[in-house]
Amino acid sequence: MNALSVIDDLKRRFPNEPEYIQAVEEVLTSIEDVYNENPEFERYNLIERLCIPDRIFAFRVSWVDDKGKVHNNMGYRVQHNNAIGPYKGGIRFHSSVNLSILKFLAFEQTFKNSLTTLAMGGAKGGSDFSPRGKSDMEVMRFCQAFIQELWRQIGPDTDVPAGDIGVGGREVGYMFGEYKKMAREFTGTFTGKGYEFGGSLIRPEATGYGNVYFLLEMLKTRGLSIEGKRVAISGSGNVATYTAEKLLSLGAKVVSMSDSDGSIYVPDGLSQEQLDYIFKLKNIYRGRIREFAEEYECQYFEGERPWQHVACDIAMPSATQNEIDGDDARALIANGCIAVSEGANMPSTPDAIREFQKARILYAPGKAANAGGVSVSGLEMAQNSQKLSWSAEEVDRKLQDIMTEIHKQCVKYGTEEDGYINYVRGANVAGFMKVARAMMAQGVL
Template structure:
């Protein structure tokens, strides 16, 4: 490692111990920007590296709520407001037992770079709670959302921090959260995105992240004289991002071979049909059932998509660190052409390094899955102007934003053996944009 990278790692070890996910995210960025950092004395003079590592603030609070049996439950809630030099903090809320401060710091850090790439005026933040909604009734989820907002409302606002949904926080949960915010503040304002279009939400927000992944993939393949049409695609996950990525792939003429959940992978050897996708969506999104219960395709219990089928395109859309070194070796051996991240940091460090070394097309999450936050930004614009845009208009704008993100990823890098290094390009572009704003602000 370089002197800068050693310094960054030492700083992380001292200031952010026991934060493995956060360390991984930070070191991936500074591995890519080290040469740029060394060439610009102003970055060192303004100590951009250390300033960029520290969130503006981390709010941690207790969330107490009553379950259906009258028992008082206690969870932990957070909001990491990472950096607002480019705009009000913007980032999702995640409810999952895996949520902890390290995960939220990594997500908030990544969000700063992702939002910078969109070109929209948004800073980076992230929040959530270690609440597990699985097996909970709708009333219990409502009471938890209200208890979470009981503290969160003090720290957010349309020009301060504008949260959105994330894992296990969809339109229903956003509705519960927003309803309680309005009750607490007596203000109807664009403080949350991901709302229903019926009360201030944007058409296309639910589809945005999944669609955006495929729009980025299209631009990446086009830049290398290839097409999505006819490609065999492996998708992990069976949530909103995965299923809308599958939908857009099918619309573009690709063959979707897999979707998955924690129980295993469902394989479609000749490609999933639109009818089969609809049945999976009903099962997973409406009934919250297990993918094992589906009646289409073949079920591979305990298996991941990466070992269940062979495809030229991989779209990991489940969660962080889901693709390890062994899985990446198998993907490369099976003639992988391109990988686009629908989830945040789905590759382990070993898998990431193997993919970079193989010099294959790689759309990093901070670029490829920015569609969700991009449409959240468009929702803010609609709220501020008291307008509601059509699905066609939002989708056209999303496609354009993803094309712009693609172009920004290659603005500061050259091809390596015929392939653009998208991950490095995304990190350099976003880092320079953030650093320039930080220096312009002075010591903040």
Template sequence: MSSSEQLEEFMNGLIRRNPGEPEFHQAVHEVAQHILPFIQANPKYEKAQILQRLTEPDRIVSFRVCWEDDEGSVRTQRGYRVQHSNAIGPYKGGIRFHDNVTQSILKFLAFEQTFKNSLTGLPMGGGKGGSDFNPKGKSDREIMRFCQSFMTELCRHIGPFTDVPAGDIGVGGREISYMFGQYKRIRNEFTGVLTGKGLAFGGSEIRVEATGYGVVYFMEDMLAQKGEKLEGKVCAVSGSGNVAQYAVEKLLALGAKVITMSDSSGAIHDPDGITTEKLAFIKHLKEVKRGRISEYCDEYPNARYLDGKRPWGVPCDLAFPCATQNEISGEDATLLVQNGCKGVSEGANMPSTKEAIDTFQKARIMFAPSKAANAGGVAVSGLEMTQNSMRLSWSREELNQRLRAIMGDIHRKCVQYGKSDDGHVDYLKGANIAGFVKVADAMLAYGVI
């Protein structure tokens, strides 16, 4: 049976067992296309059915979350925790609050998280959770009541040696604080059961910045592999949340020129470049005013607003998708390549569609998948777990050095498994295989469980 036939047979079985979960199907396909040939060359994994076992989460917990809004009306949401694999450590992954949260999305995120956490080299398994609760437009007290109700159920399933959640879309420092307070209240213990906490109660320096910084560090290493530097490169960034903001911050620090950012309404293109001062305006706009990115053009009239559009039609050297999944379509990818884009480093989780990835790989441009490029956030979350366990705190400088070393090590692993005879590095293949090997070897050691 050829590799393509084997992949098709494998995916048909997976889709049959998991109907109506397109995001999960997409994530598994992205990994299986490289893992199946690797398994054929290493029969020990095939005999133990490692990939089949890895596409079935250890467990999925679904629960009702009841809370009361400010008008006194009782509201009901659905909560989830997908505990995918704890082969190499406690389940670890974020909690997402958004009205588009489904079991399919959380399964894809937990599956990706397992490989991502493996790549960091830290002892962390993979998991993900969340709810279809949307915090936008809610008061602080409504969010507090929801978070407390959510944690009242979730606390049964997590713990510092079992499952350590973190933040994600819709879950920032405020939400983590409410949930941690409720966990401490119910369990009567102060442990590192959540990461992304405030510095006053066990949080870590540079946790907020880590994902954005890591995305840029990975691109820096990809360029160095080709004998190039970030300095002077024109960069298109999507998003305007934490990941995008700190990716832009690090790009500017390393001498790159950033010309775009975006939100769900549209994108801005500033041909003069987004400076440190302009970035500070965006941070205030998003974090304090809760405004729209279009307001940037009112403040800086040389910029233009691309209403309802993403930034991928703007010519650039490098692209950093930092908004959401599947934000780069096949058409967007074709535009990027035609306009001279030489590399893509994914800041969001699975922001490129299959068609987009195929386009990037056919053009043989540098493509860093999210499981490798955006692992900086969970890496520092793992370092927060270590600090909590040791009852100490590291400085910003030491943490940044550790983050830089981890991202460099991830890049090295991707090159090890993804470099072809002609010197080209397939970072998607390298990340998939490198992430798989560590988890698979642990599963083999445990026997059939």
């Protein structure tokens, strides 16, 4: 395989899909040598089969607002690869959603799920519908209309969706209820459900907690502790807030959080009281982070992520894709950052990743560091299949074991001659080899 040739061909066939091409390029350039050591892969044109999704569903979603007006949005489900298990991946409701973003997310999900050691393939779905500013009834009607189009394509052994940006417990509950009605079955077809009807304990916390567990393993490779470290976080949803919660419990200082409107900076670190305020502000009142700045009179950077403005030891981007560019990376390094662990999917641009690796700081890509969420989704699937509920302690212990194992795989495949651990290469090679071997064993499909 010539990675650049494959990428050029994909650019020609799928123009105007920059996020998808970016994700493919990052993986292909890091696995090229390993791929070419296995000539049987090329004989079966495995790389092209792995890059192109198995199937894509696109559909119109019509729904009625509280005033009786009919609205139309686009809905999608990208089923990328099911070589190692049923399709698995979140649903995103956000105005920015398009096919390129969902293809990149489904591609990334395939490798992330492979790293978890659980039997899950990769998928992603969503709509350009935004729940922001909508009433509960409007969100319910949209979710029901969305599932009325999608329900035939999903199922506990076929495709198991979950939440993502704009899709939390409320939205998952509405979609699960409509699926249950349409399919006339009560199965573990969605994860991230309410605990009362099949959800798993610590699922809301899982991505944030898992990211911290992975970070701790990285710090151990350099004999470092998390205690007292200044940590800058972007975002203020579940991933960001539960990352902050776990960090505070371990003695770290969380100096920044954000939303799409701007960022706060608290040089001495958030107190537990202040974090509790953010939890209520975002999860109960659906407020904005600027309200925290007004309440506690801290610095607020309107319309900006924190990276250019904060002094920190560790950065944990937990908002969205491509939020850290090369200039942001250089600013972070200049301000003393020694580690970056990604809570979001592909939040660093290729230029930013090059800067982190050139500086030889610890850098963990999202497909490894934020795999805790889908890992606990996989554990939720296991509980549903057995009609059991595990304790929070048991789920958390399994999550820690999974994140430790993912780190071991990254070290195994990513350690360079000088001892530097290239976590990008490690995660990509480890995830790729498992999927590739499964695809080869199952023939050309």
